[in-house]
Amino acid sequence: xxxxxxxxxxxxxxxxxxxxxxxxxxxxxxQQGTVTQTKYGVIRHSTDLIGKKYGSKVTCSKGxxxxxxxxxxxxxxxxxxxxxxxxxxxxxxIITMMLELKPGSIVCESGTGxxxxxxxxxxxxAPTGHLYTVEFHxxxxxxxxxxxxxxxxxxxxxxxxxxxxxxxFGVSNIADAVFLDIPSPWEAIGHAxxxxxxxxxxxxxxxxCIEQVQRTCLAMEEHGFTEINTLEILLxxxxxxxxxxxxxxxxxxxEDNSSAGFDSSNPSNQGSPSANLQQxxxxxxxxxxxxxxVGHTGYLTFATKS
Amino acid sequence: xxxxxxxxxxxxxxxxxxxxxxxxxxxxxxxxxPKQEVEGTTTETKxxxxxxxxxxxxxxxxKLTHDDIKALKDKGIKGQEIVQQLIENSTTFxxxxxxxxxxxxxxxxxxxEAVITVVKPSTRILSTMYYAREPGKINHLRYxxxxxxxxxxxxxxxxxxxxxxxxxGLVLGAVxxxxxxxxxxxQMYPGGGPVRAATSCFGFPKPFFDNLHEFPLSKVDSLLSGxxxxxxxxxxxxxxxxxxxxxxxxxDEKQTSLQETxxxxxxxxxxEINQTEEQETMDINTEDVEFKENKEKxxxxxxxxxxxxxxxxxxxxxxxxALLSEKNADGLIVASKFHPTPLLLxxxxxxxPSRPFVVYCQYKEPLLECYTKLxxxxxxxxxxxxxxxxxxxxxxxxxxxxxxxxxxxxGYLLSGITVILDKGKSDSSNFxxxxxxxxxxxxCKVQDRHC
Numbered sequence: 001x002x003x004x005x006x007x008x009x010x011x012x013x014x015x016x017x018x019x020x021x022x023x024x025x026x027x028x029x030x031q032q033g034t035v036t037q038t039k040y041g042v043i044r045h046s047t048d049l050i051g052k053k054y055g056s057k058v059t060c061s062k063g064x065x066x067x068x069x070x071x072x073x074x075x076x077x078x079x080x081x082x083x084x085x086x087x088x089x090x091x092x093x094i095i096t097m098m099l100e101l102k103p104g105s106i107v108c109e110s111g112t113g114x115x116x117x118x119x120x121x122x123x124x125x126a127p128t129g130h131l132y133t134v135e136f137h138x139x140x141x142x143x144x145x146x147x148x149x150x151x152x153x154x155x156x157x158x159x160x161x162x163x164x165x166x167x168x169f170g171v172s173n174i175a176d177a178v179f180l181d182i183p184s185p186w187e188a189i190g191h192a193x194x195x196x197x198x199x200x201x202x203x204x205x206x207x208x209c210i211e212q213v214q215r216t217c218l219a220m221e222e223h224g225f226t227e228i229n230t231l232e233i234l235l236x237x238x239x240x241x242x243x244x245x246x247x248x249x250x251x252x253x254x255e256d257n258s259s260a261g262f263d264s265s266n267p268s269n270q271g272s273p274s275a276n277l278q279q280x281x282x283x284x285x286x287x288x289x290x291x292x293x294v295g296h297t298g299y300l301t302f303a304t305k306s
Numbered sequence: 307x308x309x310x311x312x313x314x315x316x317x318x319x320x321x322x323x324x325x326x327x328x329x330x331x332x333x334x335x336x337x338x339x340p341k342q343e344v345e346g347t348t349t350e351t352k353x354x355x356x357x358x359x360x361x362x363x364x365x366x367x368x369k370l371t372h373d374d375i376k377a378l379k380d381k382g383i384k385g386q387e388i389v390q391q392l393i394e395n396s397t398t399f400x401x402x403x404x405x406x407x408x409x410x411x412x413x414x415x416x417x418x419e420a421v422i423t424v425v426k427p428s429t430r431i432l433s434t435m436y437y438a439r440e441p442g443k444i445n446h447l448r449y450x451x452x453x454x455x456x457x458x459x460x461x462x463x464x465x466x467x468x469x470x471x472x473x474x475g476l477v478l479g480a481v482x483x484x485x486x487x488x489x490x491x492x493q494m495y496p497g498g499g500p501v502r503a504a505t506s507c508f509g510f511p512k513p514f515f516d517n518l519h520e521f522p523l524s525k526v527d528s529l530l531s532g533x534x535x536x537x538x539x540x541x542x543x544x545x546x547x548x549x550x551x552x553x554x555x556x557x558d559e560k561q562t563s564l565q566e567t568x569x570x571x572x573x574x575x576x577x578e579i580n581q582t583e584e585q586e587t588m589d590i591n592t593e594d595v596e597f598k599e600n601k602e603k604x605x606x607x608x609x610x611x612x613x614x615x616x617x618x619x620x621x622x623x624x625x626x627x628a629l630l631s632e633k634n635a636d637g638l639i640v641a642s643k644f645h646p647t648p649l650l651l652x653x654x655x656x657x658x659p660s661r662p663f664v665v666y667c668q669y670k671e672p673l674l675e676c677y678t679k680l681x682x683x684x685x686x687x688x689x690x691x692x693x694x695x696x697x698x699x700x701x702x703x704x705x706x707x708x709x710x711x712x713x714x715x716x717g718y719l720l721s722g723i724t725v726i727l728d729k730g731k732s733d734s735s736n737f738x739x740x741x742x743x744x745x746x747x748x749x750c751k752v753q754d755r756h757c
Binding site: 004005006008019022053054055056057067068069070072073074089090092093094096097098100102103104120123124126127128199200210213214217218226228229230231232233234235236237238239240285286287299301304306 | 428449457464658723
């Protein structure tokens with residue numbers, strides 16, 4: 001296993017994702033002789049995990065089962081230990097595309113935070129690219145380094161422990177893209193510019209507040225960035241459900257009622273055979289938005305240096 | 307070569323040798339290169355009103371007539387100067403608020419100062435462009451949705467991907483960009499051949515195509531049932547397959563010619579062309595030379611060429627079939643005009659366990675069905691039906707607000723992860739399967755309330 005390469009079987013030292021059910025999973029470090037407790041019982045790494053294929057169903061001691069999944073940056077994002085607020089895959093995806101990242105890209109990032117975006121960036125720029133990430137919090141920087149080592153991607157990333165607003169990214173003229181997720185990105189725009197290649201590159205700044213965006217845009221303009229564009233992306237997730245609605249009793253004869261039900265259910269619903277089993281109701285498949293959704297993560301401001 | 311873009315026509319010759327991102331001004335016919343940044347433009351007279359209570363729309367505020375403006379244009383006066391003239395001859399300009407003045411100038415600049423910027427092709431540029439210009443050709447796949455697909459599909463160097471798309475090759479190109487020439491891609495195509503009009507706009511280097519394979523969708527069933535391999539074993543050249551190949555070839559040619567015209571139109575519409583453009587003209591030139599030289603030999607060679615091509619195509623087909631038969635692909639991406647359910651149910655067979663798959667559909671309902679069918683089939687977890695909304699903002703001092711909301715139109719995604727299919731379930735008879743499924747599904751409900 002590695003975060004940048006698929007493997008077939010689970011090996012000692014791998015990070016694997018234990019999938020208990022929808023939205024319920026956690027990462028484990030696979031180690032000979034170790035056990036992991038789940039609500040379905042114990043998983044013994046040596047016998048239950050090592051040597052098995054990724055994607056296998058593993059039966060736990062209490063008879064319940066879980067799936068063991070190959071780690072990906074997306075699964076990691078959903079399961080990583082939070083040290084800070086993190087970026088989720090929806091924002092990450094648009095960032096990756098708008099920064100035009102691909103294998104071989106050199107990227108600068110600050111701050112590293114919990115490493116959610118970092119893993120996704122490393123995945124995309126591997127095997128020939130590199131990530132220079134700057135984190136001013138020493139403990140977080142250490143922790144990130146440790147994780148990168150464990151995940152087999154340390155050769156693709158350099159973690160620097162310094163203040164990006166004062167000291168920059170520690171590199172100059174080599175980056176294809178810069179990403180900023182710090183409280184005062186406008187103070188780092190100058191450093192971002194000098195980190196980018198002389199022939200140009202892309203920059204992105206993530207800020208939750210519009211005032212931050214405004215100052216950032218001004219700073220970008222002052223530094224000669226073009227194509228400045230601010231956007232926001234929202235994810236809507238739907239639950240797929242079979243809904244049944246009762247047909248109101250309008251006092252018509254029983255026969256009429258059932259035929260009315262038959263009519264109204266037919267065009268809207270071809271797929272489900274149980275539609276008319278219950279008299280007086282109409283069943284249909286629907287997608288229901290989650291009761292609560294993320295309404296705002298942050299504004300993403302993109303620009304080009306040319 | 308003449309290119310038309312936004313009611314302007316020009317030649318690209320002058321643009322060669324400049325770095326990407328250079329801005330050009332259009333003159334009569336050619337391109338000329340102005341400075342990157344025009345120094346502090348117009349109106350140093352910082353006179354402005356505070357509100358519009360005295361501004362009346364009498365239609366007479368602009369003292370220049372249509373004919374005057376046309377005359378200015380015909381004289382070939384710089385757009386910048388025309389704008390200046392318009393401002394000077396506007397009686398209400400001074401009474402407008404500073405913001406309104408800004409807006410006025412911007413609008414006029416847009417109309418009279420024709421500048422174009424030549425940029426490097428990328429998924430970002432091309433997908434934005436296609437969505438704006440030819441949404442029908444890419445099944446209204448909005449660029450943020452495409453971005454989601456690439457991320458959810460864990461597209462990266464070294465993967466072995468299966469792509470089924472009818473988005474002019476845009477999705478294929480996006481996947482190729484993310485894989486950077488490492489790993490392999492099998493493109494499943496309907497009809498006579500894969501459409502790659504958008505793919506060619508990326509200007510990928512040749513090696514990127516070395517591990518790009520294609521496989522006809524119409525042979526998937528035979529491949530899955532195992533009848534494919536015997537049919538096309540190289541040792542027994544079936545007449546049957548030969549005929550089929552030939553017909554394939556014919557439509558293939560049609561397809562490519564179609565592609566070419568398509569490419570032309572998009573190239574015109576775009577502007578990030580250069581490389582492909584040059585290549586094309588080169589091709590034509592060499593072809594011309596060949597034509598003159600080989601007029602007599604043409605017939606003989608044509609036949610031989612045809613046979614060679616046929617043989618090559620068959621060899622590639624067998625190779626691709628072998629690649630698929632390993633059933634260890636690292637992911638599946640579907641974005642087509644077809645109903646996604648049958649595609650998914652079949653193509654997922656080729657994907658290894660613990661790998662992501664993503665299906666795009668312009669409409670939600672087919673994905674609902676797909677979701678249900680996949681749950682029945684099993685072998686997948688973490689199914690998610692989603693949609694993204696994209697909101698653009700205008701950010702200016704004291705004038706920041708959302709620009710336009712884009713919802714609906716961007717399409718929907720169904721994504722998930724493959725797992726090893728439970729054999730006990732699929733092998734047992736229907737009755738048993740039902741019995742077995744009941745407790746597990748019940749447990750499922752308790753576990754994760756509606757997965």
